[in-house]
Amino acid sequence: MVFSRSILPRLPAAVAGALISSALALGAAQAQDKTFTMKITTPTLNAALDQYARVLAAAVEKDSGGRIKVEVYPASQLGTIPRQIEGTQFGAIQCAIIPPEFFVGVDERFEILAAPGLISTMPQGQHVAADPEVLKLVLGFGAEKGLHGVAIGLAEPSEVIAKNPIRHLADFNGKKLRIFASEFQSASFKRLGASPVPMSPSEVLPAIQQGSLDGSVAGVELLSGLHFYDAAKYITMTDHAAIFYVIELSKKWYDSLPADLQQVVEHDAASIAVSFNPRAIEILEGARKVWLDAGGELIQLPADEKAQMVKMLSTVGADVSKEKPDLAAAYKVVSDAAQRYQ
Numbered sequence: 001m002v003f004s005r006s007i008l009p010r011l012p013a014a015v016a017g018a019l020i021s022s023a024l025a026l027g028a029a030q031a032q033d034k035t036f037t038m039k040i041t042t043p044t045l046n047a048a049l050d051q052y053a054r055v056l057a058a059a060v061e062k063d064s065g066g067r068i069k070v071e072v073y074p075a076s077q078l079g080t081i082p083r084q085i086e087g088t089q090f091g092a093i094q095c096a097i098i099p100p101e102f103f104v105g106v107d108e109r110f111e112i113l114a115a116p117g118l119i120s121t122m123p124q125g126q127h128v129a130a131d132p133e134v135l136k137l138v139l140g141f142g143a144e145k146g147l148h149g150v151a152i153g154l155a156e157p158s159e160v161i162a163k164n165p166i167r168h169l170a171d172f173n174g175k176k177l178r179i180f181a182s183e184f185q186s187a188s189f190k191r192l193g194a195s196p197v198p199m200s201p202s203e204v205l206p207a208i209q210q211g212s213l214d215g216s217v218a219g220v221e222l223l224s225g226l227h228f229y230d231a232a233k234y235i236t237m238t239d240h241a242a243i244f245y246v247i248e249l250s251k252k253w254y255d256s257l258p259a260d261l262q263q264v265v266e267h268d269a270a271s272i273a274v275s276f277n278p279r280a281i282e283i284l285e286g287a288r289k290v291w292l293d294a295g296g297e298l299i300q301l302p303a304d305e306k307a308q309m310v311k312m313l314s315t316v317g318a319d320v321s322k323e324k325p326d327l328a329a330a331y332k333v334v335s336d337a338a339q340r341y342q
Contacts, residue, residue, distance in 0.1 A: 036067060036069070036256070037068075037069050037070075038060065038068050038094040039073060039078070039095065040057060041084045041087070042073070042097045043074075043075070043076045043200070043201045044201070045222075045226055046221070046225035047155065048153065048156065048283050048284070049153075049155060050074035050097075051279070053074070053095075055279075056268060058070075059272060068265070075225075076200070080200040080202055081102045085098070088147065088248055089250065090250070091250045091253050097246075098245060098248070099155070099180060100244055101181055101182035101184075101185070102180060103141070103246070107145070108183075109138075110142075110246075111184055112138075112327070113128075115316065115334070116184060116313040117241070117310060117313055118317070119242035122281055122284070123341075124341045126280075128337045128338055129244060129273065130152075134334055137330060137334075147249070148250070148254045149246060149249075151270045151272075152244055152246050152247070152273060153280065154243075155219060155243045155284075156220060156284045156287075157239040158218070159235050159237055160215055161232050162177075162236065163214060163232040165234040165297070166234065167236070167299055169309055170193075172189070172193050175195070176213055176214045177216060178216035179197065179216075184241070185241070186198070188313050191313065192313075199216075201226070208232055219284075220235060221287040224287040229291060229295060233295060234297050235291065235298050235299065237298055237299060247269045247273070
């Protein structure tokens with residue numbers, strides 16, 4: 001209902017006020033009746049990220065009374081990770097659940113959770129993901145570039161798959177390994193003598209099969225879920241870093257929601273990130289079993305070599321960030337949180 005300025009002044013004030021109130025009420029009612037689509041994208045299959053996505057989808061549909069219709073697209077169905085991120089920034093995708101270091105093109109501070117040596121156990125990492133200071137910091141990244149962060153979760157430790165087994169530190173030497181888009185990871189594997197190559201998960205399996213990669217940094221969940229054991233049987237359990245995931249909404253889409261639906265999405269994303277923690281551990285254990293049942297091997301480095309690796313990588317975070325004040329400040333927030341929960 002629209003009223004022109006030429007008509008309203010000729011109406012009695014009470015009548016004009018009533019008509020305006022009626023129009024506003026009608027607009028609010030129409031907003032309440034509107035249905036919104038929420039496409040959620042993840043790069044994994046049968047891993048913590050996409051299983052979390054399915055739980056979130058069910059909760060949002062239920063708690064919104066069906067006013068938000070959710071579609072989940074795992075395994076990079078909506079494109080490579082860079083395309084998923086761009087789609088979220090511009091509103092074609094409404095929610096991306098991706099490890100934060102892949103967002104470094106948006107803000108390089110996203111990579112701080114990928115720094116080696118921060119996390120040694122799943123419970124510690126889960127506490128860090130829920131830490132108020134970490135949440136306030138990380139969820140604010142990208143706010144000026146089309147993203148609205150709502151939660152952080154911990155998926156699993158980071159490991160290394162290889163076509164030929166890596167049983168000793170010396171075996172890293174000369175290996176061409178795919179890494180996440182993180183300077184922390186690049187610096188880490190250069191120290192181990194490998195040649196790091198940033199690459200989206202959907203491109204890794206063909207590269208290993210074709211021999212253009214010797215292996216990849218990844219988690220067991222992704223590797224089992226996408227059947228990497230068909231191309232490479234060996235995972236070295238380096239546990240050198242943790243793989244977190246961040247839940248980023250399209251700010252354009254979020255801003256289009258009525259306030260009550262904004263609250264539904266924010267609340268569900270944050271609360272499920274915490275309640276999902278026991279399930280995340282079960283998913284990890286299940287993925288390891290799948291790998292072994294498929295004929296794969298999970299390799300442990302000798303204890304002395306594992307300790308040597310930890311020592312070699314322990315200063316990567318500080319060394320990489322020391323020349324970048326904003327990155328250094330962000331790294332300190334996360335490293336301080338990791339220390340609190342040891």
